[in-house]
Amino acid sequence: MRTTIDIPNETYRTIKVLAAERGDTFRELVLEGLEMVKRANQKPAQRFQVPVVPSSRPGSLVIDNETIYDLIDFS
Numbered sequence: 001m002r003t004t005i006d007i008p009n010e011t012y013r014t015i016k017v018l019a020a021e022r023g024d025t026f027r028e029l030v031l032e033g034l035e036m037v038k039r040a041n042q043k044p045a046q047r048f049q050v051p052v053v054p055s056s057r058p059g060s061l062v063i064d065n066e067t068i069y070d071l072i073d074f075s
Contacts, residue, residue: 007015012026019029055061 015029016026019026022029024032
């Protein structure tokens with residue numbers, strides 16, 4: 001799609017120089033900026049729901065940090 005926008009001269013020159021320094025075109029730099037704005041306004045991902053497993057003895061499991069470190073290899 002093609003569109004027209006008015007960009008202040010100083011802003012245009014600055015972006016044109018930045019694009020050239022990066023080896024990009026003005027268009028590529030503008031599209032990158034638009035993608036950044038789009039990503040910043042996306043809804044956060046839905047939280048993962050942990051399945052609940054019923055227990056025949058609720059409250060009988062006690063786990064502290066030391067037990068967790070013993071069970072999981074963090075290296």
